[in-house]
Amino acid sequence: MATIREKGYSHWDGALVERKLPWWPITRTGIQLAFRRKHFKFFFSVSFLPAVVFLVGIYISERIEDFKFMIQGSENLIKINPAFFKTYFTNDFLLFMMVMLLVFSGAGLIADDLKHNALQLYFSRPIDKKDYFLGKAAVIFFFILALTLVPGLVLFVMKLVFSGNFKLLTSYPWLLPAIIGYSALLTVFFAFYTLLLSALSKNRRYVTILIFAIYIFSDVVYGITFGIFRSPYVALFSLKANFQQAGAVIFGQRLPYAYPGYLSFLVLFGICAVSAAVLHRRIRGVEVIK
Amino acid sequence: MSLEVKDLHFSYGKIAALSGVNLKLDGGAAGLLGPNGAGKSTLLRILLGFLTPAKGDGKVLGYDIRHQRPLIRRSVGYMPEDDCFIAGLDAVSFTSYFGELSGMPRQEAMKRAHEVLFYVGLGEARYRLLDTYSAGMKQRLKLAQALVHDPKLLFLDEPTAGLDPHGRQEVLELIKDISSAKDIQVLISSHILSDIEIICSDVVILNKGKVAAQGKLQDLRSIDYSLFELKVTGDEGLFRRELESLGCRVDETEDRILKVYMPAERDRMEIFRAAAASGVQVRHFVKSQTSLEDLFAQTVGVD
Amino acid sequence: MTAVIETRNLSKWYGNVLGLSDVSLGIEPGITGLLGPNGAGKSTFMKLLTGQLKPNIGSVSIFGRRIWNDFGTFAKIGFCPESDAFYEEISGLEFLTGLLSFHGFSKAEVRARAAKALDIVGLTGDKDRKIRGYSRGMRQRVKFAQAIAHDPEIIILDEPLSGLDPLGKRKLIHLIKDYRDQGRTVLVSSHVLPEIEAMTSHIILIHQGKILAQGDIHYIRDLIEAHPHVISIKCGDPRGLAAKFVNEPYVLKILFGSSGDSLVVETHKRDAFFGRLNQVVLESALRVEEITSPDDNLQAVFDYLVGK
């Protein structure tokens, strides 16, 4: 008996499945696209530099005698306590590298879809806006957590391993939740921040400049206004200052800026709320097919 | 019944887009025609579940358009009008990505993507980045992503726009194959009437938010009086006088086609006798029916 | 008629990508259809004609003057680009008056011409709305308006009908024919062959950077020896009719339709065949429903020459 495969269109005999994480393909593709960007791998590896430096710090803290000659100042780098973690989490270089990662991985997340009208393809599938935003946000979760939670936990565990005892855990039981809390705060904020800017324009270049400029601009404004008014509340303008203040609160350290810590949380969550509203209004089903 | 809509109303603010649309379609390929702003894309959006109709209801593939939208979208393929793709992806990952979003397991989506890309003629370009794709290739890619999850109903918005003559013929053949041999209902919204004439058996003409005409293409185009279109070589003047003596009215279009209105009692063979009498060769002889363009113009009621 | 546009062994390439090679032709007043598969060199040809690209070899001259950097002649050309690109933030009227001001007309004349052009394309009602809010059809019409506003001798249109609804197409085709009747030269490129056939039967077919054919479609069809003419006849008794032609030397092939009421004949000598057919129809009582030649159109010419 012989058969010839029927030419032309062939049906697919499989069955469509109701997926438990309908947004996961969006995230996976977003991450793939980020890694395909030129120079991304270089930037991504460079942004782990602070983690390595602090890891070395932990190693030295265990081998104090061998490195006696080296340590003059930099006491806090060696004493491993919440201050140590706060310094890691709020150092300028790490925050700057995170913004750079946002530029590479996040700028085009929604902007490219708007530019190439891909929204119609997404929403003609059985996914809704919630899944779309969650999928896109998860791309940023991946990169920011990779720079906050992962190194934080590694440093914590390595300290336990190097010191051979659970002193750090017992003396600061709340440190682990603090690390997780701070990482979550930063991740959620940057997700909203990037998606908001990415949804504002079709032009990825314009979004890149916005992400970059607003972060730096907020600091410049703080610099100027502080120069004029000397009042500490002015630090609320700067995103970086808010992160540092929130970090100090979470890690129970001395507040770097003389205003009540909760204000920083208010500012950060306020921005998240605004961007949620704008995102909801800007990506509407109806203008998907104009 | 794959698609049925009753008394559909919708308006954007005060502009009424649809005011009472009734439609029943099943099987084969149907053309959705209408001037710009007649409500075609609004109807499409409601059928795809992007908009909730103000009044009226309907079923697509048996699913209710108000309450079972995800189910509709799972078994419907939509090919949008404008160019849409995702920069940085190649065709295979693009197609399997949207297959996955439709609910296909990842491996199945990957396998199916290759099949569908070969089918639409992008076989050898399927690993290239989409940014390097020409307008025609992007058009085929859109068809591929609409077919990857094997839909029961296919909405095509200007499927042959931007394609070169070969590309248009090939896509038309694909659509013909899909709609006829493979029992997938196809609804095509297009401004190129010659394409609709080739592919579609049914036609729906919308105008100002209402259905101006609907039915089989043959019936809509047939005309009752006997009108023939002829092309002849030789002395046309003599031939015309001969025909007029038989009581027919003759006029000539711009590209030298003779339109002969025959009185009912006359037999068409007399045209040939008249031709022979005036030493003229009949080279083209067709019983005329209104062209789709004239039908469109009449139903939409302009010039 | 003397050719308005003249090219002599015109060649153009970018890097190693071939655009056009050794094209020599003349375009007379009237409508000329320009067609060819994607990447055949159509838009390169049009960019060379409008002086946007510089020829590598050979020359393009309009009214006898080389076009490259000859800004004077540009005033006589109207170009309607294919891409759907505009200055979105200004209105249709401002778009036209802006572009017209580049021609050095006086303020009053600029406004008058802009109003006239908008009226011709039927956009007077929407002249003050921003182009961003225009529908696809309206954008296409305002693009055509900017090509004719300065009353050019030569109008070059790249896919002018794309995006228009059937009525819009019909209006624009009438408009283009009016311009032909005013003795202007119109070059229209389109992928939708029936639309070109609706405008003209004079075409230029470009393929792989070369001119494959130029002239009237029907004469070109006659020249294609490789594909004999195909004539389809619908009648009551196809076999009977076929019997009368079997031993005619000029009949190469007879095919019978599956529906049993039609037959298709292939022949090289159309005149002889039609002469005989007219006779047969009269002598025998054969009731002929329809006589058509399915491959005497632009699509067939295109397929035969460019190759499926």
Add this chain to the structure above:
Amino acid sequence: MLKTIREVFAFFFFLGKRSRKMKVFFLLSLLPVALAVLVRIAFAGRSSEVMSVFQEILMVYFLQFLIIILTLFYGTSVCSEEIEGKTLPYLTTRPLTKGGIIIGKFAAYTALSALMVFVSLAASYLIMSFEKLGEAATYGALLRYAGVLLLGLMAYTALFTFLGTFLKKSILVGLAFGFGWETAIQYFPGSTQRFSIVHYLKSLLPYYSEGKFSILMFRLEPTSPAVAVIVLLLITAGFLGLACLFFSLKEYMFED
């Protein structure tokens, strides 16, 4: 040629005024006015200190940030927005010389950004020198500041226009130059400063040594004002000429 420039200038000045980009930049440029008002309230009494604050705003905000962002965006888009937006055929098939198009658009966008900068400069300056409004000296100083900023706008726009004509990623290169090279160069020894535009602009400004942000100034070895003005004009003319040359030679193929 001159007629072309005038027509192109008129069209793109009008177009620029309408674009959404202009509104965003206008807001950005109004920030110093807001600050000036705040300063006016905060420093009610001590007017001398206000001058130094103005000097800081002028230096940091206008010179190092605002005019770079404005010129970067407008300069690079003189050429690239026509190509990216595929609106170039509308211009190149008109009786306009290619050079005329570039100079016309350059002039239109420079005038536009100059307008924004002057409005903000004048407003914040006048608000700040509240009791010296009568004296002629205040207006003299204002004109001088305006003149310096205009020279800066012209030089930067010309440079970025030039970059825009042949670089695909002109924005990133411009960003690196404007924020990277221009700020870093001041800390380099010897005459390397001569290779940045901001150096000449600063040497035209009255030399404040005790300003809070004097760190930006302390390494400045100013060239004489006359030389600085000539160099700035030369930079403008030079880059503009190069931009016209590149634009007329280059054949822009949009991938169809």
